[in-house]
Structures are given as C-alpha cells and as structure tokens.
Amino acid sequence: MALRLVQLLVGLILFGAGCGIMVRAGIGLDPWTVFAQGLALQTGIGIGWITNIVGFLVLLLWIPLRQRPGIGTVANILLVGTSMQATIAVVPHVDGFVWDLLMFVGGMLLVAVASGLYIGADFGPGPRDGLMTGLNSRFGWRIWAARLGVEASVLVAGWLLGGTVGLGTVIFALCIGPLVHVALPPFDRRRRRAARVAETVQPV
Template identity: 35%
Template sequence: MTNTLYIRWSFFIVGLILLALGIAMTIRGELLGIGPWDVLHVGLFINFGLSIGIWSITTGLLIVLSTSLYFKRWPPIGTWLNMVLIGVFIDMFLWVLPIVANPIAEIALFILGVAVMGFGVGMYIASNIGAGPRDSLMLILIEKTGWTVKRVRTLIEIVVAVLGWLLGGPVGVGTVIIALTLGYIVHFTLPLSQKWIVQLTSK
C-alpha cells in the first residue's frame, strides 16, 4: 500500500511539473502562438496585471467552486494542489527559461512543449490523486456526454481560446495546433501512464 501510494504521488507531482514546463516552453516559443488556456490567462494579465501563473490559479479556483456547487461535493486534495502548484510552476519556469530569439529554436521549443504538456497531463490524471480543475471539467463532460477524451478536450480548448482572444490574448497557428492535438496526445499518454503505474505497483 505504501509503495503504491508513493508511486501514484510520484506520477502526480512529476506530471504537474511536466505540464507546467510544457506550458512555459510553448509560451517561450510564442512565434507560433500559445495554448488556449494560456491565451485566456495572458488576456487576463494584459487587462488586469498580476501574472500568468496567478491567473491560472484564479481561473482554476473559479472552475473548482463552480463544479463543486453544481455537484454538491468538494474535489479531492489533489485537485486543490494541482490548481496551486501548476500556477506556481508556470511562473517559476517562465522565470528560468530564457527568451528565445531564433525562429527555428522557437518552433522547436513550441513543438517539444506540446509533447511535454501531453505527457504531463496523462501522468497526473493516471495517478488518480485528483485531476486539475480544467481536467476535472473535462472528465465531468466525458461522463455526461459519453464522448472521448480527445473530443471533449478539443472542444474545451477551442471555446477557451475564443474567450482569451476576445480579451486580447495572442492567438496564432500554435493555438490551433494545441487545441487540435493535445487531446489526441492525452488520449494515448493517459492509458500509457495507467499501464506504467499498474506495472510498477505490481512488482
């Protein structure tokens, strides 16, 4: 039991770190645009200040409160930790990662960032410690509609990107790439991570 819990928490924390790193990488590779949720966070930053990480936490809190009121139950501790840690890690990585001036390097950083994000999401959801606010919303919609992960996530990403664009957030071809591909990546990394956890806990 202790070993199983340790492995699950390890997947959870590493997944959050990878997700935040991937987000920061795509923001630094902004030549192609940024992810839908980050378009929203940047739009809020442009209009109201603070930081991208703080707006990530704030929007996450609003989603948590909304879904909790609707379903009349509080999410697990992992959801709260996700909400806070992702925002903190995003700001930390944005502080650490240098601004890239080379177009080829920016494109490479963006593409790698999308892949890292996909693995991060798959890993921390597979841990079953508690999905983040946005992915809790995704899982709820999957449960209610019966749609696939990739279909629901893609729909959410598109809606959020439009809202962010209306607030002045930067939308580019990279935004579309993330909206259309991240769901597909998670569709494969989630069951893969679940398989790894089962293999590690069965030893």
C-alpha cells in the first residue's frame, strides 16, 4: 500500500510538471489544458489553480453519473494543478521554435510516464477519465465517443476563451495514447499481482 501511494503521488506530481512544461513551450496544449488556460486568461487565476477547480467541478458531474471517486481521484484534483502552477513558476520560456518543440515533447513524455505511474497505482481514475467511463456506464456511450465529444467541446471552448491551440495540440492527440500504452505496463501493479498469482497456481 505504501509503495502504491508513493507511486500515485509521484505520478500525479510529475503529470502536473509535464503539463506545466508544455504550457511553457507555447505551441499548443491538450484539450483540457487549453480549456484551463482560456479560463485562466479570462479570470486572472493561475492555470494550475484553474485546473484544480475544473477537476473539482468535473467531479461533481460524477454524482448524476453514479460514479464513486477513489483516493487517486481526490489526489488528482489536489496535486496535478498545484504541480503545474509550481512548474510554470520556475521553468522559463526559451524563444525559438526548435527549443519550444523540444520542450513540448519533453513535457509530453513526462506526462506519459506519469500517467503510467498514477494509473498503474490503481487508486481510481482521475476526474476527467471518470467522466468518460461514467457516460459509458450510465448512458451506454462508447468510451471513444464520450472522450471525443467531451474533449472536442472543451477544446473549442478553451480556444474561444483564448487558450493555445497549435502544433502541440496535434502532436499530443496523435502521440499520447501510444506513449501511455508503452509506459503503463512497467508500473501496472494490478497486472503484476495477477501475474504473480498465476505463477503460484501453475501445475508442478
């Protein structure tokens, strides 16, 4: 349990740091961060704090969807935006497209590894992922359709509010799925437990 908690906390902090680095790159963001950035520009509240607030508001949508949060869900709301805000405060922006691209890719890779860590700890989904699974279980929407509909909506809303949509948005959309697919297995404690159980019941 202690190791899983450490894995969860490290994963969430690194996830926020990766998002903060991508914000600093300035060449585009994932849909939810575009939305948070747009709200931050309109309200004057830091994008990290907005990320925490949006996470809490999304969690409220779980109530009619009959979803139950886990420790990981609550920790996600508290830590990701806080880590993002701290990272933005200490990481400077360096002018030049090549540096911006390298910074964005580095942030995205950090997000992928961090996703493997916190998902693999198996303490419950983040508020946004839980929204997708809730739409699936409550209304029968396919996961991909729920994700596409929700993320397209927040992307457009964030763009209209002034959030950054660009090359990075496209790179993230194309690459984050395969990267998390590679990053998750080494940290997936549930899969490793199942493998150990399977080994103990092998016939002699």
